[in-house]
Amino acid sequence: MSAWAGELALIPGVDWLLNPFSRCLLCNRILFSGQGGLAVPEWIVAQCIETWHCPDCRRAYWHGSHVRRMLAQLQSFAKQGEQARACSGQQQDAGNVVC
Numbered sequence: 001m002s003a004w005a006g007e008l009a010l011i012p013g014v015d016w017l018l019n020p021f022s023r024c025l026l027c028n029r030i031l032f033s034g035q036g037g038l039a040v041p042e043w044i045v046a047q048c049i050e051t052w053h054c055p056d057c058r059r060a061y062w063h064g065s066h067v068r069r070m071l072a073q074l075q076s077f078a079k080q081g082e083q084a085r086a087c088s089g090q091q092q093d094a095g096n097v098v099c
């Protein structure tokens with residue numbers, strides 16, 4: 001997947017970090033801040049963890065450990081893209097530079 005991400009990152013306009021986790025996984029609607037959907041676990045409320053909900057299917061979201069892992073992966077993809085674009089630019093500018 002990293003190789004695929006590196007190739008995709010070379011396409012101009014791909015921004016891995018543009019509004020991550022802002023859409024519903026089920027229906028792709030933009031999430032709204034706060035509760036308003038299905039109930040969230042009590043421990044989320046007790047710890048005052050920020051939540052979002054889908055206005056369409058009402059699914060509730062919060063940032064847990066899975067989001068931190070996915071964000072780290074997206075940051076890694078973004079870095080790979082930057083490195084690949086920089087390397088691609090060097091090859092074009094210098095002609096015989098090998099990255």
Ligand SMILES: [Zn+2]
Nearest residue numbers: 024027054057
């Ligand atoms: Zn939804």
